[in-house]
Amino acid sequence: MSINLNLENRTNLGNKLLSWQFPASRNLIRGKGWWITAGVITLVLVIYAIMVVNFLFAVIVIIGAVIIWLDSHKEAEWLDFNIHQSGITVGKRLWPWKELDHFWIAYHPPEVTSLYIQPKNSFNPRLSIPLVDMNPLKVREVLSKYLTENLEREDEPTSEALSRMLKIQ
Structure with a gap:
């Protein structure tokens, strides 16, 4: 279960190890x-x-x-993604390390450059974080200290590939 962050929770997250911003939705060009x-x-x-x-x-x-x-017809909202010593934050949500299972990086520029994080609870959705301009090797290095990397997965999930091809998400 992720935790909603308020101002007093943000101070005890530990050091911020890595951070970047990404658009909450893809900017799809539909002809x-x-x-x-x-x-x-x-x-x-x-x-x-x-x-x-x-x-x-x-x-x-x-x-x-x-x-x-x-x-x-709406402008994309930008979210902050942070890797802390105590977990990750996506926008105002904290995901403690104990609730996360593994991660993998799908890096096939320019179409796919995403970080995927799988929570332990199967009822929680997989987190899909665009890497934007981040170095995937640096992201891998930092995350590997806290989560195991699923080396068998190198590509984006089929559902995301389909939605990208059909331009529906």
């Missing part, structure tokens, strides 16, 4: 063809939902399309 395809798929799904009298599905499809459209 006119992508939007036309997405619109056609949305329309087909809504027509299908109406034909099978599943209005809830139609509403869910429309809400999904609106969310994707709204998300594409």
Whole structure:
């Protein structure tokens, strides 16, 4: 379980070993063809939902399309990522070392340059941290003191590769 940080918690985190900022969401460039395809798929799904009298599905499809459209028109928020002696912080969340299992780095520039951290609790999502301009060797060196590196994983997870290719996240 991650911990929400307030001002008094921040002082007892230990030394800050490494830090950088990253955008909370990817800056996706979706062309006119992508939007036309997405619109056609949305329309087909809504027509299908109406034909099978599943209005809830139609509403869910429309809400999904609106969310994707709204998300594409907002500016990316930047989050701070810090590695401390007591754990990592992502934005205002602290993840103590005892709650984290392992990490791996997928470094295939320019498409994929990310750090992945797997929590011990399987109900917590995997943390995906873009490396931005950070040296992956330095990140590996610092994290290796606290977490084991999963050397079998070198690539981004399939779910992230798909969302990147489809430009949906």
